[in-house]
Amino acid sequence: MGKMLDSDILSASVSQVLEDAAFIFTEEATEDLQWKDDILKSTIRYEGEESGTLCLAVNTLLAQNVAANLLGIEQEDEAAKSKAEEAVSEILNIVCGVFLESWLGKSNHCRMGIPSICAVSVNQEQEAFRSARCNAVLEDEEGNRIDVFVS
Amino acid sequence: MAYNFLVVDDSPIIRSVVSKCLAMSGLEIGSIFEAANGRVALDMLDDNWIDVVFADLNMPEMDGREMIQEMADNKMIDNIPVVVISSERNEDVLNWLNSLGVSDFISKPFKPEKMKSVVDKLLGNEEINHG
Numbered sequence: 103m104g105k106m107l108d109s110d111i112l113s114a115s116v117s118q119v120l121e122d123a124a125f126i127f128t129e130e131a132t133e134d135l136q137w138k139d140d141i142l143k144s145t146i147r148y149e150g151e152e153s154g155t156l157c158l159a160v161n162t163l164l165a166q167n168v169a170a171n172l173l174g175i176e177q178e179d180e181a182a183k184s185k186a187e188e189a190v191s192e193i194l195n196i197v198c199g200v201f202l203e204s205w206l207g208k209s210n211h212c213r214m215g216i217p218s219i220c221a222v223s224v225n226q227e228q229e230a231f232r233s234a235r236c237n238a239v240l241e242d243e244e245g246n247r248i249d250v251f252v253s
Numbered sequence: 254m255a256y257n258f259l260v261v262d263d264s265p266i267i268r269s270v271v272s273k274c275l276a277m278s279g280l281e282i283g284s285i286f287e288a289a290n291g292r293v294a295l296d297m298l299d300d301n302w303i304d305v306v307f308a309d310l311n312m313p314e315m316d317g318r319e320m321i322q323e324m325a326d327n328k329m330i331d332n333i334p335v336v337v338i339s340s341e342r343n344e345d346v347l348n349w350l351n352s353l354g355v356s357d358f359i360s361k362p363f364k365p366e367k368m369k370s371v372v373d374k375l376l377g378n379e380e381i382n383h384g
């Protein structure tokens with residue numbers, strides 16, 4: 103029988119990866135935290151002993167910050183803007199590996215798919231977040247909202 | 254002694270992160286070459302002296318597995334260590350990589366210190382502990 107999935111595993115996985123890979127520090131937040139900018143939602147499928155879709159939603163400001171920190175450039179640089187979507191997808195890819203190991207252990211038999219990303223409205227994001235099997239909200243030091251959930 | 258590295262990943266961001274980590278690792282770097290897939294990487298291996306290859310698995314055109322297999326079949330480059338960098342970290346993947354003859358595995362996220370320790374181990378630079 104697998105470990106119980108809970109929001110702490112989700113938030114800890116995102117927090118660890120954002121800190122280690124992109125030098126972005128986060129803390130847990132509540133669902134009433136407002137979105138500050140347009141939303142990008144990245145998703146990745148995992149299949150095996152457990153199957154589902156892991157989703158990470160951030161605003162474009164945070165996405166650009168992630169890209170800038172990964173590339174070692176300023177957030178205002180054009181490359182940070184053009185690479186923002188790819189950066190969020192890469193972060194989710196890493197989060198998924200950490201999440202599956204934290205949840206199911208190192209000997210899990212889950213294979214990960216390829217992450218994809220798209221823009222979503224606040225209403226779309228709220229609906230998907232609230233109907234998820236498990237979810238968590240975090241915020242970065244600038245107060246930008248980060249949603250992570252499993253559907 | 255300065256080392257030449259080849260970073261193979263279809264994501265320019267990940268190539269940049271790996272190159273940055275290598276530069277920050279304290280290793281003596283000659284050149285860091287980059288390739289977006291296994292096919293381009295094999296061409297670079299033909300034309301350049303490379304000490305260690307860092308490769309992703311999932312890439313378009315030629316993926317990491319095919320590249321590793323072609324390297325193993327080519328006597329000119331079959332002794333170059335290949336380190337796979339991947340987000341997948343379960344035992345199935347590790348066993349599969351071992352069966353391919355991969356030299357080492359680094360799971361994401363990683364730090365410069367990890368890259369240095371892997372390179373030092375592969376190239377025989379580990380400090381001898383006389384304690």
